[in-house]
Amino acid sequence: MPRKTGVTTWRGYFTERLRAGVTAVEHIVGGLGTSLLAFVALVWLAMVAAASLLGVGLLLASTVFRVNRAVANRERARLTRWGPAVIGPPPLPATIREALRDPEVRRELAWVSVHGTVGLLLSIAGFLLPVYAIQNGTFPLWYWAIDPDAGGPGFIGWRIDGFADALGVWLVGVGFAAVLIGLGPGIAKLQALPGRRLLTPAGDADLSLRVAELTATRAAALDAHTAELRRIERSLHDGTQNRLVAVNVLIGAARRAADRNPAAVADILERAQEATEQALAELRAVVRGILPPVLDDRGLGAALAGLAGTCAVPCELQVDVPGRCAVSVEATAYFLVAEALTNVVKHSGAASAAVTVRREQDRLHLRITDDGCGGADEKGGSGLRGIRRRIEAYDGRFVLTSPPGGPTTMDVELPCGS
Incomplete structure (x- = not known):
């Protein structure tokens, strides 16, 4: 041995x-x-x-x-x-x-x-x-x-x-x-x-520039936080809240039908139960969107394996992260990969993708690649600006290489402590 x-x-x-x-x-x-x-x-x-x-x-x-x-x-x-x-x-x-x-x-x-x-x-x-x-x-x-x-x-x-x-x-x-x-x-x-x-x-010039950079980073962090709150609010308002309103309407209809048409009560309650189950499913999805339980229970590797396994495009995953990083860093890495794979499925036309995650001392390196059509541009949306804001909020680095015709490579580096 x-x-x-x-x-x-x-x-x-x-x-x-x-x-x-x-x-x-x-x-x-x-x-x-x-x-x-x-x-x-x-x-x-x-x-x-x-x-x-x-x-x-x-x-x-x-x-x-x-x-x-x-x-x-x-x-x-x-x-x-x-x-x-x-x-x-x-x-x-x-x-x-x-x-x-x-x-x-x-x-x-x-x-x-x-x-x-x-x-x-x-x-x-x-x-x-x-x-x-x-x-x-x-x-x-x-x-x-x-x-x-x-x-x-x-x-x-x-x-x-x-x-x-x-x-x-x-x-x-x-x-x-x-x-x-x-x-x-x-x-x-x-x-x-x-x-x-x-x-x-040198000297004071470096300090002034770094103060300006930190100010911009703080603004990016606030923007990212606001965008995340807006996403959660929209998910609750457009999904869960509407389902619960429908449940309330169906329960009211069942109560009125109990006296007038008792035979219809069972059908109304069945529809109310279906609406309740849909509301619970959407609520669980929102909760997972805030912090996936598997990320907290089993770590970043298992959480990313779940993303790669459910991706519509065949995705190869390599994770070399000994130990655990800070919860906020793992959550950021998870959502970056999730957003990147979503972009691959929606916009790239790729036949395959690959995600590589490794830790080198106090830095967490992520690389997401695909063999799609390329041409990804932050100005065109596709969630890339949101990805950059998340990374800048943690004082990380983001490099996107996506020539027309592909492939597309996204390199991310996040500080994760020593």
Whole structure:
């Protein structure tokens, strides 16, 4: 039995490290894009500076700040998707002199210089690791298709005489994969470090922006709470209340019929009983809409399994949430998935959907995907604005990717405590 526990522990550790390596590759690829943009912005800065010596570049000086701001905002958006939110600075100053005195502009210039050089080298190195790992790792499958004297892929220049040499190249690919799994997360963090240090507002500016963000978040929370109360009131008024009124009318009719037409009383009471049962069913549905009992009794995984099992579109569910989160967080996650699956059924035309929920330290990550027609837009309704309001009320993050033709991916991150 201890041996089985040890195997399970090692398997879990390896799975976690592999997942961290894959996530690091995603970070590095995203950072490679922004580092290339930063390099272009840096080249443009150098060209304008050189032209300014001739007096021509002064006419283009303002474009340097706009280009840097655009690239920096792309990096801020990338960092926000993968970690704590990076709040953007106020608008650029009106004049070049004011821009040069602005500490935020200076920090962006410093970031472009670092990310466009050191960050670019880190990004290329991190990007080549998985490329070489795949290229060398699959070499035994296609080594016969190349000239033996040409050597192996990448920097491997020795002669490939047969399958044994191809296995040697495969071992090199395994080494690259091991380096990626071991060092990939560190490379991703080092790649993001300049942005975390230089693109976040400093001092009082950061405090003011965060106060403004908290004010907007509080307003979103109040809006979400008001919308939820309105939904409950509408459900009770349009459903349960009307059923109870019908029951009251039928009971009155039965009482009057007791003297005039006793034979009709049984039929009237049967209709009253049916109306009562419908009212109770609708009342139970409203109560479940406030907080599903299965969520409180058995946890988030069981509650989501019920949603996936009753979804009209085949839905694959993966839940990796050790322990319990706060009740409010679990309820929010439940209703987000419920609303998202409702949208999938009503609007996407999808043949399948998938829900993945996992907890990483103090963050709860949800991903809902479908293979439908895509084109989902918050401005078009479909409950997406309500989903965003719920998430913002908990200081979470919401990213929707839905190109025309699909697929649609909804990524949600909620703080759930340590």
